[in-house]
Amino acid sequence: MKDDQLRLTEIFYSIQGESTRAGLPCVFVRLSRCNLRCSWCDTPYSFKGGDKKSLDDIVAQVESYGCNLVEITGGEPLLQPDVHPLMTRLCDEGYEVLIETSGSLDIAPIDDRVRVIMDLKAPGSGEVEKNLWENIAELKPTDEVKIVVLDRQDFDWAVEACREHELFERVDEVHFSPVHGELDSNTLANWILEERLPVRLNLQIHKFMGVE
């Protein structure tokens, strides 16, 4: 087997449900495996299985949708080193490339043309110890930080993390996202408004639409 292969769970074309690109048509490349087990994870099916696919096959499938926006996600996409040549190739070919990552692995090797959407895991995920705080210094102003909030304890943690790490100064966009089906979006919205936070409420719109 050639080394330029990635273990892939799925490639699909849908409406981007999150981030500043929410609402736009997007091709999703979902890589397999994850080093975390967030309590509320919506993609545990990506933890096991998946097929090995060559970069050529992945790029060809992405191309078949005729869509300029591509998101690399998982599972945890940074677990497979060959994700880097894939992203560089997509950038070279003129795609706008996003990566969704947990923030538990080094983001420094990511191609500078890629928009990084990095989670910070709050205590309700059960994975708060995995945050790699050194990553914050690697973020570009155009990257995005997302904190998924389960409850008020997570919200207070998120506010403290933003202040302590000066996230509002470092990146243009900080998203707070309720755990879908667990925390009411109006409750999170009211907390954000009460605290006068310059964060964006991130709802996973694909889940309201009932699509992937």
Ligand SMILES: C[S@@+](CC[C@H](N)C(=O)[O-])C[C@H]1O[C@@H](n2cnc3c(N)ncnc32)[C@H](O)[C@@H]1O
């Ligand atoms: C499935 S993860 C894959 C990428 C990477 N492992 C990560 O955690 O960022 C993609 C995004 O979905 C979010 N997510 C997963 N389950 C969720 C849920 N139940 N409610 C809200 N967001 C969720 C994650 O926090 C992450 O921002």
Ligand SMILES: Nc1nc2[nH]cc(C(=O)O)c2c(=O)[nH]1
């Ligand atoms: N429609 C849609 N938008 C998304 N944005 C980020 C996703 C992800 O799982 O990383 C996702 C996803 O799974 N579906």
Ligand code: SF4
């Ligand atoms: S890091 Fe991402 S894929 Fe992994 S368990 Fe957490 S939400 Fe799911």
Ligand SMILES: [Mg+2]
């Ligand atoms: Mg998803």
